[in-house]
Amino acid sequence: MNRVNMDSEQNISEDARSKGKLGLILVGVSGALVAGLYAIATPFVLPALRKVCLPYVPATTKQIENVMKAIRGRKGNLIDIGSGDGRIVLAAAQNGFKSVGVELNPWLVWYSRIMARNLKLSKQAQFYRQDLWKMNTSEFDNVVIFGVSQMMSDLEDKLSKELHPHSRIVACRFPFPTWNAVDIIGEGVDTVWIYDYKCDQHRK
Template identity: 60%
Template sequence: MNTLKNIDIPNQECDFCKELSEMGLRRISLPFIPASSHQINNVMKALRGRTGKLIDIGSGDGRITLAAARNGFQAYGVELNIWLVLWSRWTAWRSGLHKQAKFFRKDLWKTDLSIYQNVVIFGVESMMKPLEDKLDQEMLPGTHIVACRFPLPSWQPVLVCGEGIDSVWLYVVPQQYLNIDTRS
């Protein structure tokens, strides 16, 4: 049985991270809001018993990616803000997780998600429908998707963990969500 490892979260109001997010280095206007320890624990609960590759879309300062690495995933974070990517890489190195957690400066809309068995997204409400369309095109049956803060608008979650802003919705990609031509 996969048990959750204690998650050591740096100060939630990390001055360095706050300064990075205020520098306006993002190409799109998604704010960097660090995940709380409750949110991280809810994500890990939703993924309990899972293994494989995990991608954290919009990984910010890397908290989710690092927690996933601590819990046995080969974890990848993609983020547009280069300073947050560098901070995440340094944090992974400092905590000895640099082999299990990798961070890349990459646009989520240009990232192939089909190679991952687990996807985590902390998005804003306005991006959830376009993201749902991308997931519909790229995900394989059985992929676990955890949406944080906002649910996917058309999909039915199999599990909801937490309440309010700490809520996460778990979706398991079934065949009927996929836009795949099954004709031979």
């Protein structure tokens, strides 16, 4: 074999090795990206796979204003069930409520805590990653819920067993099926229904 052929074969071999290394790098980077996207997307996708789908839908500015109107003049603490990005909890904290947000999505809990820290509201607004069906709401004076129609009946049963007689419940987007609202604020997707849990008619 002459020198030219040997050099040519060596160049081809080195080129093949370089392409092979590049391919491995690309495969590794692609795998890392897929894993990262999966880790981020999974908490958002999983709610759709549960029996009752409770997707993350950010509250509008008008919805937040309506919720604040619904709890105006109220005292005590507040919990937002399915707190999402934490805007309701933070707004309530700014209005003097000791507020708690419960959210199953860890990324939204993390984001909410950062926002609370940035607004210097960490002591007044706290966020927890927890399943709403496994938590106890009995210690709260004000309850806010952004639910979906499929869950409102079960949630009504749960709250009926837990809330104390002076609790106020603010339902956003969907009303409770059998409770009678004492007031309704807003319209369309911004509507909130106000329920005062002070009479036996709410107890099952």
